[in-house]
Each structure stands twice: as C-alpha cells, then as structure tokens.
Amino acid sequence: MSKYRILEILKGTRDNDIASKICNRFLITLIITNIIAVILESVPELRSEYSEFFITFETFSVTIFTIEYLLRFWTAGFDSDWGDYTKIKRRMKYALSGNGLIDLIAILPSLLPILFPNLDLRTLRILRLVRILKISNYSTALEDLYHSIYAERKALTAAIYIFFLVVLFSSTITYMVENTAQPDKFSSIPQTLWWAVITLTTVGYGDVYPITALGQFIGSITALLGVCTVALLTGIIAASFSNQAQKRKEEQNLIMFKKQLQAAFRDGSISEDEEIMLEDLRDQLGIPDYKVAKLKKDIGLKE
Structure with a gap:
C-alpha cells in the first residue's frame, strides 16, 4: 500500500x-x-x-x-x-x-x-x-463547530467580558445590600461571587439568596441579565455554526459540479445535452455563475 x-x-x-x-x-x-x-x-x-x-x-x-x-x-x-x-x-x-x-x-x-x-x-x-x-x-460537524468558535472568538470574548462585568457589579452591589441582613452568607465580595454566578447561569441552587427587598430586586435583574448573556453566547455560536455548515455544503457542491464538468469535458468539448445537464445541476446545487466561469477557466474550457 x-x-x-x-x-x-x-x-x-x-x-x-x-x-x-x-x-x-x-x-x-x-x-x-x-x-x-x-x-x-x-x-x-x-x-x-x-x-x-x-x-x-x-x-x-x-x-x-x-x-x-x-x-x-x-x-x-x-x-x-x-x-x-x-x-x-x-x-x-x-x-x-x-x-x-x-x-x-x-x-x-x-x-x-x-x-x-x-x-x-x-x-x-x-x-x-x-x-x-x-x-x-x-466528524465534519464537530470540526465545523470548532471552526465556528474560532471564527467568532472576538465576539465570544466580548460576550464573556460582559458576563464577568455583570458578575462583578452584581456581586459587589448585592454584598453591600445583603451583608448587614445576612453576614454569614454574604460576608465578602468573593463569597457573593458564588451567588452571582449561580444566578447569572440560571442554575439557582437556592442555598444562598437575598432576603431584603432591594437585594431581591437586584437578584431579579441579575437573573434577567443572565438569560440575556447566555442567549447572546448561544446566538453567536449558533449563527457561526450555521454559516460554517453552509460554507462546507457549498464547497461540497462545488466539488461535485467540478467533477461532472471535468467528466463532460473529458473528450475536449461539451455537447448540447451535456450543457443542459450541467445547467440543471448548477441550478440544483445553487452555484453562482461566476464560480462556474472560474471552474471552466481552470479546466481550460473557453466560454
């Protein structure tokens, strides 16, 4: 071999x-x-x-x-x-x-x-x-997912930055509001970070929660921001993954059309029937005219 x-x-x-x-x-x-x-x-x-x-x-x-x-x-x-x-x-x-x-x-x-x-x-x-x-x-699907994440790395970094900003401000304000009412559960900003992360990720274990009216209001806003942040991250990845999958499909269609074009041009010319077949295939695969022209030029076929 x-x-x-x-x-x-x-x-x-x-x-x-x-x-x-x-x-x-x-x-x-x-x-x-x-x-x-x-x-x-x-x-x-x-x-x-x-x-x-x-x-x-x-x-x-x-x-x-x-x-x-x-x-x-x-x-x-x-x-x-x-x-x-x-x-x-x-x-x-x-x-x-x-x-x-x-x-x-x-x-x-x-x-x-x-x-x-x-x-x-x-x-x-x-x-x-x-x-x-x-x-x-x-797996081409997993490969597409990795490429999608890499392609949107800047947008994902910005979304994660927003997430950490919300965590920081939410935990700081909640600590200031709840520390007096619950000094054992909100004793410091680092300890309050646990509550902020759990609330933002919409997990909500329930072991730590605000009891003051202002603290509960801040908790509600934090939970809503958490839903928005998660939706933002999901949307970025989903849109990029869809674009990547579509790009791969277009590449596969282009390869398929090129093979048919080369097979038709094997004898040095393309007959009328072959031209009709190629045109139908082009329409089915959705290949734009400029790409077809480029493929014909690559194999030495004159318009």
Whole structure:
C-alpha cells in the first residue's frame, strides 16, 4: 500500500471510499468503548473482577492509537494541506496542531507509566477521557463547530467580558445590600461571587439568596441579565455554526459540479445535452455563475 493511499484512508478524501469508512468507524467505535471502559473501571468491584480484561483492552487500544498517530505523523510529510513546506516541517505542523496534540495525549496515559513508574495512575486514567476528543478527526460537524468558535472568538470574548462585568457589579452591589441582613452568607465580595454566578447561569441552587427587598430586586435583574448573556453566547455560536455548515455544503457542491464538468469535458468539448445537464445541476446545487466561469477557466474550457 502506497503512502498516498494510507493518507487517503486516514483523511477520507475520496468519496465512497470503503476502506476509509471502515477505518473511521472502527476508530470511532474503539474511542467510544475506551470511554465506557474508563467509566466502568472506576467501579471498584468491576475493576477487581475484570482487571485482566481492562489491562488487555487498554494495551490493544493504545497499540492501535499509537499506530494511527505514527501513520498520521508520517503521512503529514506528503500532505499538501499542511502547506508548501519540507516533509519535516509539515510533520511538525501536524504534531503541534490541535488534532496532533489530542492524538498524542490519547496515548500518553498508557506510555508514561513505562517511563515513570511512580506516576499517579488515577490521574492518568482520567486523562484517558481525552480520547473522546479524537472523534473530531472523523466528524465534519464537530470540526465545523470548532471552526465556528474560532471564527467568532472576538465576539465570544466580548460576550464573556460582559458576563464577568455583570458578575462583578452584581456581586459587589448585592454584598453591600445583603451583608448587614445576612453576614454569614454574604460576608465578602468573593463569597457573593458564588451567588452571582449561580444566578447569572440560571442554575439557582437556592442555598444562598437575598432576603431584603432591594437585594431581591437586584437578584431579579441579575437573573434577567443572565438569560440575556447566555442567549447572546448561544446566538453567536449558533449563527457561526450555521454559516460554517453552509460554507462546507457549498464547497461540497462545488466539488461535485467540478467533477461532472471535468467528466463532460473529458473528450475536449461539451455537447448540447451535456450543457443542459450541467445547467440543471448548477441550478440544483445553487452555484453562482461566476464560480462556474472560474471552474471552466481552470479546466481550460473557453466560454
């Protein structure tokens, strides 16, 4: 098997690639079963009774994940998506990328005890939960969500800044109002921060609450501001995610149309029937005229 074929299987770049689909589904299943195993292993009775099974399954899993990481690291040198660099620089870009670091962290909890026998195994078991983040390698929806958050990072930062401002002012004013009436529950601004955060996030545990009329009014305003802030954050992410999903769909439609255009132009010309078929496909996919003209220019087709 060639290195480029391995790259295609790992990235799933070809449509209807059976080998790529089998590989991705196997790895996703392995990741999910790993998370279940970590959860079940925390039960003392199950850990003692099935310890040998857990060890065997962990050894098998970390072997597969290590092979996957090494293959991704190796094939990154031939992947043009990592830029026009040397093979070593491309591999380093993968290793230092988000997905590369997640892939590495996924295998470290099992490899570190070999190098450092005195490490706390309980902490390392919890770190194995990071493996669930590997699913983003095989899910375009999760990838779109990450891109959406990154694209709106400035707007999200502004919304979070507003949230902290509201928390600060709300806790300060509430402390001033409620301290005399409830010195045990609102003894300081840091202690009042707990009430402000719980109220703003609309959780409302009910263990701490204002009893004065002014304090209850401030609490009501804080709760309303909390709903507005959460709605603002949700709206920013939802709108960006929708735009990202639409962008990906447009890219997929463009690729589909380009393939049909190349197939029609394979003999050096496009017949009248093929032109009608392409026009119908363009209308179905909603591809604008300027993009169609650019595609035709790219493949050497004159208008």
